[in-house]
Amino acid sequence: MPSAPPPDDRVLARRRALGDNLRAARKAAGLSQERLAELAGMDRQAINRIEQGHQSALYDNLVRIADALGIPLSDLVR
Template structure:
């Protein structure tokens, strides 16, 4: 199944919120983007694009990021 339509405003807003939550958790853990990317087994540019909400990560990638930061996945994707 392929989705060709652009993401809705709600999806973009959630993507930004998740990026913000990832950044906050990373900063709270006193980690650099480079450290998290390395621990998660991904490139720094790819990681940065997720934090900046320029790309939409796969669930597996979010799990690896949560593990790299040392937080539960739910902390990164919770809605407030």
């Protein structure tokens, strides 16, 4: 099965924007990456990769993160 093409610049820019929103929300909540990961049932490295824009976030993980932060999902993906 052929691999998917790399994401284009528009997709990468949105991925970075989501990471920036996540980082800002996490810091506003006074949480470390480690604590957010615990609350969301994820590992710290996954949170870091999403914040850095190195990984595309799964919808399920975004729901877990938003719930752990106590914010609407739309705040992360705006």
